[in-house]
Amino acid sequence: MIGPEDDLPTLIGRNDHINVLRYIRAHKLRKPRTVVFHGRALLGITNDVNDDASSSGTYPPSFPSSSPSSLGDAERLSALEQVFVSALDVGEISLADRCLDDIRIAVVSGGGGDPSSSSSSSSSRYRRLLGMRHESRGEYDDAYALYDEMTNENPSNAHAARRKYCVAHATAATTTAAAGRATAGKGDDNRRADVIAAKTLDDYLRDRPGDVAAWYEMADVCLSTCDYDGAAYCLEEVVLGCPLDSSVHVRLAEAYCTGGGLANAKLGRKHMAMAVRLDPDNLRAWYGLIASAEGYLEEVDRISKSGGKNVGGGGGGNIRDAEGEGIEVARELIMLGGGKLVRVYGGSSKMKSIVERMLKESSEML
Amino acid sequence: MSSTPTPGSVFVHGHRRDHPPARTSQTLLLDSQIRDWVVLPLLVIMICAGMLRSQVGRLLRPSPRPMPNLDARARSALLRVSRLRAGAGCYLSSSRWEARRVAWSARAYDDGRVGGGGGGGGEDGSAERKIQDDARREGGGDSNDAMTPSLVPGMDPSTMMVSPTERGRNDGMKGNMAAMVQNMVMMQGISHFFRGFVLVKVPFPLTRGFKQMFQRGLYDLTTLDTSYVSSVSWYFLVMFGLRAFFRLAMGDPLQEEVEGNEIQRELGRDYGGPPGAQFDAAKALRTEADNLELINVRSRRFKIDDAEKILLGKRYPKKKKVKESGDDVLFGLASGKNKSSSASSSRHKKRE
Known part of the structure; x- marks a missing residue:
């Protein structure tokens, strides 16, 4: 096992291939080139058996392998899997294919399957990799069929369900792009692909309501259909998942503000304020803060005008009365945000003048 | 009697004395043959x-089997609910938080209907879904009905009741069985062959409370000093004491194996825990719903609600001032407009 004092540079320096791979896996790092390099050395890509024996001579004594002369089955397969994924990452397709073949020989051929088929008896861990290869080649139909089969077989297979959505999404994106290129004749088609993708995501979220990333995707889907309430709901879910992320607060606030309505405008302002607090350097949040406060003031204005028309007399006064504090707060926020922006752009006179003009407009609107 | 016993005389009941025994601890010489x-x-x-x-346990370990989808779904729902209950909930505005709390702690079925469901796939809850949706809409105006997870905490117990935990129980038992059988056999053997043996003496005095623990199997020797250990007790002490030794000797499981388990879990397959710790989705969800019901909005501070106040700090308008300005709002707003715009522009000038 990797000792606590070993870090990646020492392991690399020691050419301790297997522990380099283990370290990267354990810490969930994405270092595909390192993995490919050390994986090649470890697995001896030209000739499996001999190189295994020679390279394993350099293991540190702490390595608890029962048979130090060669890699154990589990270790070898894990390394192959890791190298396969990294090879796909850096685009070394031939290496990836080679790893996948080795894995197939070790895992699947025990049951005697033929190379390309994914018989339902074969290991789902292997088919996960097979799906990755399909996707990397852009064979989305094959990948979708594979994932579909996997989910049918075992509905609680979260990975397959997730990839299914990703494939559907990618298909939708490519059909959209193709339709865009070939004039707008295929509008129905790509809409259908979109709907399928959304449906897949919906199915996934019904089974996995705890998956924050899926909620984030769903927010995008909602936004693409102008469903701002829905997007706000999804983004609230994301905020619950990662409450300290400033950008998520910004997106949630934007969804609120775009949705419209007085209550939403207030919520949007509050989340923008939170985003600014969480990350004072988030300029988008500062702009958003000003914009949301302005939006709130406009909303109050609009309501007071329409209320005045409908009810007659005191309606307008009432809303201003009720929102008196809020109005003050919104103004203060605009001033605070303006001050911050001017300070940030203090360095460049050109940007500063632009920002100041913008702020002047908004302050005239007050 | 003689207060200095000769070292050779090994009498287990040699210390039956007139005066209270065991205070003046008599040394018993244990035969080296025993050692x-x-x-x-x-x-x-x-x-x-x-x-x-x-090794046997490793052989008997069941292969990972598909996790029931309902379990997976329930776990995921629990995760989601726990986020609401934990600190992250403070980063939502109180109204939205409360809406979620109400919706998720709502019971979908009344208990009378629980028994009738009979294990459908969990998708038979269209009525229930409507109920949940309605609750949500009333509460917070979230109209995202396409993706509302149909079964949040109140998740239909009808399907949960029949949750297929039975299957897993047998597999998990096997490993435990092996250990249990072995223990029983060894204990029987020891108490048969070495009945009444005093094997070792611990080098420190102990109170009588430890008699049960250290002198199991020596029933009639009520007066023997507690620091002597009988054979069966020795067996127990060693059995528990060796765990750490085994951990050291056999090492941790390979990293690859641990990761393999993780991947299998991701792929929806599981070894199932020990038989005692089976996941009971219905019960867990009901508990969670109860917990949610008990939380009060007022008992929490929502950071979002005060975000502006904290951001503005001293510049946050005071309540009193608001009331004052409330009187002349109609034209006060106009003057306020000028004031604030002039203020902000003067700020800008200052910066320049």
């Missing part, structure tokens, strides 16, 4: 048996 033929062989046997047991 050579009982204590050490026992130790060796137990180490071997422990090794054997771990």
